[in-house]
Amino acid sequence: MSSTxxxxxxxxxxxxxxxxxxxxxxxxxxGVLGMINFAHGEIFMIGMFSCVYAIGIFSVAWGNQVLxxxxxxxxxxxxxxxxxxxxxxxIAYRRLRKAHVLAPLTSAIGIxxxxxxxxxxxxxxxxxxxxxxxxxxxxxxxxxxxxxQVTYLQLMILGLTLxxxxxxxxxxxxxxxxxxxxxxxxxxxxxxxxxxPVNRIIAFTFILGSALAAIAGVMFSMYNNVLVFDAGYRVGxxxxxxxxxGGIGNVPGAVLGAMIIGLTEAxxxxxxxSEWNDVTTFGMLMLVLLVRPRGILGERVADKV
Amino acid sequence: MSRWRPYLLGILGLAAITFPFLxxxxxxxxxxxxxxxxxSPGHGLQFFDDLLPVFVVSFLVWxxxxxxxxxxxxxxxxxxxxxxxxxxxxxxxxxxxxxxLVLCGPFVLSASSTGLxxxxxxxxxxxxxxxxxxxxxxxxxxxxxxxFAFGAxxxxxGQQNFPFFPWWLAALLAFPLGGLVGYLLxxxxxxxxxxxxxxxxxxxxxxxxxxxxxxxxxxxxQGIIIKSYAMFRGIAGLHGGQVxxxxxxxxxxIAVFLVQRVYHSPVGRAWIxxxxxxxAAASVGVPVVQMKLLAFSLSAAIAAVAGVLSGAKxxxxxxxxxxxxxxxxxxxxxxxxxxxxxxxxLLGAGLLYLVPEYLKLLPTTIRDNALLNAVVPVSLRNSLExxxxxxxxxxxxxxxxxxxxxxxxxxxxxRRKTEMLNT
Numbered sequence: 001m002s003s004t005x006x007x008x009x010x011x012x013x014x015x016x017x018x019x020x021x022x023x024x025x026x027x028x029x030x031g032v033l034g035m036i037n038f039a040h041g042e043i044f045m046i047g048m049f050s051c052v053y054a055i056g057i058f059s060v061a062w063g064n065q066v067l068x069x070x071x072x073x074x075x076x077x078x079x080x081x082x083x084x085x086x087x088x089x090x091i092a093y094r095r096l097r098k099a100h101v102l103a104p105l106t107s108a109i110g111i112x113x114x115x116x117x118x119x120x121x122x123x124x125x126x127x128x129x130x131x132x133x134x135x136x137x138x139x140x141x142x143x144x145x146x147x148x149q150v151t152y153l154q155l156m157i158l159g160l161t162l163x164x165x166x167x168x169x170x171x172x173x174x175x176x177x178x179x180x181x182x183x184x185x186x187x188x189x190x191x192x193x194x195x196x197p198v199n200r201i202i203a204f205t206f207i208l209g210s211a212l213a214a215i216a217g218v219m220f221s222m223y224n225n226v227l228v229f230d231a232g233y234r235v236g237x238x239x240x241x242x243x244x245x246g247g248i249g250n251v252p253g254a255v256l257g258a259m260i261i262g263l264t265e266a267x268x269x270x271x272x273x274s275e276w277n278d279v280t281t282f283g284m285l286m287l288v289l290l291v292r293p294r295g296i297l298g299e300r301v302a303d304k305v
Numbered sequence: 306m307s308r309w310r311p312y313l314l315g316i317l318g319l320a321a322i323t324f325p326f327l328x329x330x331x332x333x334x335x336x337x338x339x340x341x342x343x344x345s346p347g348h349g350l351q352f353f354d355d356l357l358p359v360f361v362v363s364f365l366v367w368x369x370x371x372x373x374x375x376x377x378x379x380x381x382x383x384x385x386x387x388x389x390x391x392x393x394x395x396x397x398x399x400x401x402x403x404x405x406l407v408l409c410g411p412f413v414l415s416a417s418s419t420g421l422x423x424x425x426x427x428x429x430x431x432x433x434x435x436x437x438x439x440x441x442x443x444x445x446x447x448x449x450x451x452x453f454a455f456g457a458x459x460x461x462x463g464q465q466n467f468p469f470f471p472w473w474l475a476a477l478l479a480f481p482l483g484g485l486v487g488y489l490l491x492x493x494x495x496x497x498x499x500x501x502x503x504x505x506x507x508x509x510x511x512x513x514x515x516x517x518x519x520x521x522x523x524x525x526x527q528g529i530i531i532k533s534y535a536m537f538r539g540i541a542g543l544h545g546g547q548v549x550x551x552x553x554x555x556x557x558x559i560a561v562f563l564v565q566r567v568y569h570s571p572v573g574r575a576w577i578x579x580x581x582x583x584x585a586a587a588s589v590g591v592p593v594v595q596m597k598l599l600a601f602s603l604s605a606a607i608a609a610v611a612g613v614l615s616g617a618k619x620x621x622x623x624x625x626x627x628x629x630x631x632x633x634x635x636x637x638x639x640x641x642x643x644x645x646x647x648x649x650x651l652l653g654a655g656l657l658y659l660v661p662e663y664l665k666l667l668p669t670t671i672r673d674n675a676l677l678n679a680v681v682p683v684s685l686r687n688s689l690e691x692x693x694x695x696x697x698x699x700x701x702x703x704x705x706x707x708x709x710x711x712x713x714x715x716x717x718x719x720r721r722k723t724e725m726l727n728t
Binding site: 036049053055056057060064083087101104106111112113115116118121122131132133233241276277279283285289 | 319331445496501636694695697700707
């Protein structure tokens with residue numbers, strides 16, 4: 001395998017890791033509530049923009065401290081995205097939890113359009129550049145693994161994603177809150193009868209997913225160097241496809257699906273050019289749905305009556 | 306006080322999380338590639354100022370609704386004998402009153418209004434088609450504009466490559482072919498739960514747009530210009546715009562008639578049964594997958610015909626026809642008008658297309674009219690000029706509010722409301 005091909009594949013895996021962080025939010029909400037949170041992509045976009053705003057505020061407050069501002073920026077982005085995710089759940093979904101499946105979906109699309117155009121109207125109609133001063137040391141420095149070059153940013157994305165996955169796995173399987181979460185996903189009424197605060201658990205799911213999306217958002221804006229109001233829609237669509245591909249509601253499945261999508265995109269870019277990315281991605285989604293309708297790792301879920 | 310506390314906290318919270326976006330501006334420093342922010346109250350005030358007319362109108366609507374509920378206007382109207390008998394008699398003869406009135410349109414209206422109304426007709430056709438899947442069968446479709454663009458490109462490519470391919474031939478072909486595409490697309494995902502259809506159709510629309518944008522044979526970004534012979538031409542002393550209007554109206558009437566007939570047939574009953582409870586429907590012997598496929602193909606076919614009409618009217622097709630926004634706009638029309646009610650979909654299409662158009666025209670109307678010019682304050686006039694930018698923001702808000710407070714749409718039965726809220 002030539003070294004350029006390996007580099008392209010590593011690029012694909014890094015993209016896949018970012019999609020995976022977003023896809024986790026979709027899949028967790030689907031696992032708990034059985035609904036598609038279409039506004040999740042916009043939460044990702046909010047994360048991107050709030051990080052840049054936070055960096056701007058900190059650089060006014062105490063100058064351009066690269067590491068400090070970037071770390072605090074990511075933290076602020078997580079807090080903001082989590083707040084938007086919570087507000088989203090509280091305003092648009094909580095009242096519609098028992099409604100027909102179309103109702104929360106429609107209000108999710110409404111929230112998504114609203115947030116996109118809110119940023120479009122208040123922040124910028126065109127794309128904004130990520131302040132390169134803060135990402136240069138990550139994108140310009142390489143590690144040499146034999147003939148292959150990997151940027152610090154790609155390493156950081158992969159490392160962070162791995163750590164988050166491990167943490168999430170631990171959280172879901174070995175902590176009290178994870179047990180409560182799984183119980184809520186199985187049966188809300190029963191969970192509330194044994195004293196699990198169902199509303200808080202659902203809110204927690206949204207907050208957790210949104211914070212992960214914010215991390216992905218900051219990485220993504222550093223990786224591509226642009227922030228634009230409809231980025232959330234594009235990435236959200238890919239991440240959602242990834243979640244379906246891996247089997248929606250299944251946490252490892254979302255990661256696997258995201259990796260597959262990232263690699264497909266990288267190979268498509270190599271073979272046909274990046275403008276065909278959407279075509280191959282959705283072609284693959286159709287194929288997987290034809291062959292294995294419940295996704296690669298999805299288990300057969302019976303409809304709740 | 307305690308009653309208002311959650312609302313107060315909510316408003317404070319919203320103010321906090323929207324604070325940076327509204328009241329601060331980003332100032333990129335291109336020299337050092339850094340960024341700073343600056344405090345800019347004018348920025349946020351501008352936002353609220355532009356939305357002022359919306360706040361005023363929504364306050365008035367809220368007061369109207371509260372007053373109506375307090376004095377029980379709508380109940381009394383619905384119960385009153387004269388109202389019921391009027392709607393009953395009108396129900397039988399409305400078609401014979403409305404159809405000639407609509408067909409008279411182009412002969413009394415100006416050319417620009419005729420064109421505007423033709424567009425309304427095309428959107429009504431789209432809303433009618435989408436209503437079959439979303440409203441009647443209860444399946445969400447998010448890439449409806451993909452089928453619209455499919456019809457338009459079928460027509461455009463056909464007239465480019467074949468010696469004789471006028472719009473009516475394209476429309477006749479688009480109906481079965483659009484249906485076929487819908488069938489093939491629906492086949493893998495309609496066997497699953499309803500949610501998958503939404504994402505697959507969305508993916509289809511995106512992939513279709515990227516494909517036609519990248520293929521040189523399909524005109525790329527520029528789109529294709531339709532040869533004039535294939536478009537609407539003047540016949541029998543009418544000019545092209547009038548012919549276009551008349552044919553669009555006729556096709557719309559046929560479509561409404563067709564959809565209503567199907568809706569009241571056993572097939573329509575099966576759709577409603579699927580919407581209400583899929584498992585129950587399957588257990589009493591409704592062929593669920595076939596019925597869903599039929600609904601989806603029919604709505605795809607109608608969208609393809611609308612695409613042909615749009616291409617033949619405007620004289621060009623472009624990848625912008627299957628933008629996501631287009632799909633959302635049609636979906637918003639269906640939801641606003643009333644899910645599951647064909648006339649509601651028509652009303653929604655008319656409102657959502659005409660209101661923004663008139664909002665765009667309103668500032669010039671005020672400027673040209675001396676009396677209005679004197680009465681309407683300058684700030685309100687400025688806000689009205691900016692309001693069309695806020696169109697999609699308001700769509701989003703309206704969609705959420707409709708789902709929360711009136712899930713059955715403007716025209717919709719109360720049965721639909723209970724179904725949407727307590728299934």
